Amino acid sequence: MTEKLTVGFLPLADACLPILAHEHGFAEEEGLALNFQRDVSWATVLDRLLYGHTDAAHLVAPLAIAATLGRGRPAQPLAVPFVLGLNGNAITMSAALAGRIARSGKFEDPRELGAGLASEVAARKRAGSKLRFGVVHRYSSHNYMLRYWLAGCGVRPDEDVEIMTVSPPFVADAYASGEIDGACVGEPWNSLAVERGVARIVLATAQIWRRGVEKVLAVRSPVLEARRPAFEALIRAMRKAGKHFVDPENWDGNARILARPEYVGGDPALIRRAISDRLVLRQGGEPVHFPDFMFQHSEAANFPWVSQALWLYSQMIRWDRTPFATGEAAAAAAVFRPDVYRSAMQDTDDPLPGASSKVEGSVAQLTSVGTQQGVITLSPNTFFDGDSFDPEKLEEYLARLP
Amino acid sequence: MRIAIIDESATRASIIEDGLAQLPDSEIFILTERKGLVPRLEAIAPDVVLIDLGNPSRDVLEEYFAVSRALARPIAMFVDQADDEAIAASIDAGVSAYVVDGLSAHRIRPLLDLAIKRFNAFARLQADLAAAEGKLAERETIDRAKRILMDSKGLSEPEAYAELRRKAMSSSRRIAEIAEAVVTAHDLLGDGA
Numbered sequence: 001m002t003e004k005l006t007v008g009f010l011p012l013a014d015a016c017l018p019i020l021a022h023e024h025g026f027a028e029e030e031g032l033a034l035n036f037q038r039d040v041s042w043a044t045v046l047d048r049l050l051y052g053h054t055d056a057a058h059l060v061a062p063l064a065i066a067a068t069l070g071r072g073r074p075a076q077p078l079a080v081p082f083v084l085g086l087n088g089n090a091i092t093m094s095a096a097l098a099g100r101i102a103r104s105g106k107f108e109d110p111r112e113l114g115a116g117l118a119s120e121v122a123a124r125k126r127a128g129s130k131l132r133f134g135v136v137h138r139y140s141s142h143n144y145m146l147r148y149w150l151a152g153c154g155v156r157p158d159e160d161v162e163i164m165t166v167s168p169p170f171v172a173d174a175y176a177s178g179e180i181d182g183a184c185v186g187e188p189w190n191s192l193a194v195e196r197g198v199a200r201i202v203l204a205t206a207q208i209w210r211r212g213v214e215k216v217l218a219v220r221s222p223v224l225e226a227r228r229p230a231f232e233a234l235i236r237a238m239r240k241a242g243k244h245f246v247d248p249e250n251w252d253g254n255a256r257i258l259a260r261p262e263y264v265g266g267d268p269a270l271i272r273r274a275i276s277d278r279l280v281l282r283q284g285g286e287p288v289h290f291p292d293f294m295f296q297h298s299e300a301a302n303f304p305w306v307s308q309a310l311w312l313y314s315q316m317i318r319w320d321r322t323p324f325a326t327g328e329a330a331a332a333a334a335v336f337r338p339d340v341y342r343s344a345m346q347d348t349d350d351p352l353p354g355a356s357s358k359v360e361g362s363v364a365q366l367t368s369v370g371t372q373q374g375v376i377t378l379s380p381n382t383f384f385d386g387d388s389f390d391p392e393k394l395e396e397y398l399a400r401l402p
Numbered sequence: 403m404r405i406a407i408i409d410e411s412a413t414r415a416s417i418i419e420d421g422l423a424q425l426p427d428s429e430i431f432i433l434t435e436r437k438g439l440v441p442r443l444e445a446i447a448p449d450v451v452l453i454d455l456g457n458p459s460r461d462v463l464e465e466y467f468a469v470s471r472a473l474a475r476p477i478a479m480f481v482d483q484a485d486d487e488a489i490a491a492s493i494d495a496g497v498s499a500y501v502v503d504g505l506s507a508h509r510i511r512p513l514l515d516l517a518i519k520r521f522n523a524f525a526r527l528q529a530d531l532a533a534a535e536g537k538l539a540e541r542e543t544i545d546r547a548k549r550i551l552m553d554s555k556g557l558s559e560p561e562a563y564a565e566l567r568r569k570a571m572s573s574s575r576r577i578a579e580i581a582e583a584v585v586t587a588h589d590l591l592g593d594g595a
Binding site for chain 2: 047
């Protein structure tokens, strides 16, 4: 019997896995018929998920935790059985700002760029103004990555600069009208701003936290329990889509599919840049290869590590300025569901980690990790400042953050 | 009660405004521009904000409300759990509502019901319009198919139409579908003219 699932998404390159699972027949192979609901704000993606217009949603990871904890609205438990990808976002700056502090014309060194930015921020302060940065949502990894980097470079995100919310498709407009000096968003919206000549790409978020968790597939917890086989089938279909997605043979075809107006829309050439890890950093520039700019499949990239959820929670209380609470931390951790992922993938030849949590930022070289099945070698997952996050020592971590 | 309606479709905004005008003691403000939304909203100081689900400014708006919690008149999302049914109905209709903290449910309910009715009415209008446009496109296709039959088989216009109709009846399909097939076949096989 075919099970129908409706998936909500925002037009971004990292909505690719459910879309390609549908387009290439992987969902059908697993007995699923997928429908899609395209929206233009995360608030609407979340509303449609909570009120049953959709069964699952492409969502910014911290928002799944915020909804579960009841931040900004009454609590509704969400579950994340699958991470849609790691990294894949960039930091851009207006041509004027980049011209002063981003001199290399390549992906900059995060520490050097941060030092340049700190002196720029100080100069602005003396002149009585603040730089303005756009992020896509208060509860987004974009916001947390940007803030982590700023704070690590001595720039206080709430005092020294202004951080505002900008919908991804309008980032280029916000640059053009002078509303923002910098931004952290997903693709293809950085590339669009570059193409319009209003901004330059200066950093990849992978340079701030390599292998950092990005979008997730979110489901209402009671719905996940009620339709467990259907969601496990979706997980398997998306793993197959991921394998297809990372194969260079398929880059052109997949870029054309994603560029269709019912999905991301726009120019396939722009979408291909993120898919192929080859970004054009400034208008008219040559593509620059940044390996693993977007990381959607290998090294069990879709496995929902509980430590990822807890890192997001650490940043949530850091920037919401709320105290650490054991019960809340446990609820945040429980949003990520490695048990569901495992149950979906056991009896396949896909490798499965043996643990459900790891010390984030601790792997500085290729490391083999214990597995339940198969072999997994994790690449470095460092934070730019060399710190690491041990989920067992969350309070110690919070205490030493700048 | 000060009501702000944020909608990039000026037509829909005015249809909703019309509906809400029957509410007593209400002042309605329409915001259709994306730029400068937050400062305008701050100046209006609304008790209720209605915004369509398809509006790209929703995240910007929610960020402003989150920050506004520190202000004198904090705005919360309209998600008093007791009224979950009303929210579900509004989401179904395609509208999201935010209200100032402390505004009582009995004042919000009628307002929300009216907004939902108006949103649904607009959606019906759109559907009718789309259907009318579809019919128009179908008529053009049928006219083209008739022309093709007239030119290639030397038929008169009524004869060409009768031909299409006969084929439709014998294959239990719609005339528009047969016409579409004739046009496609002609484009593929024809002399390219």
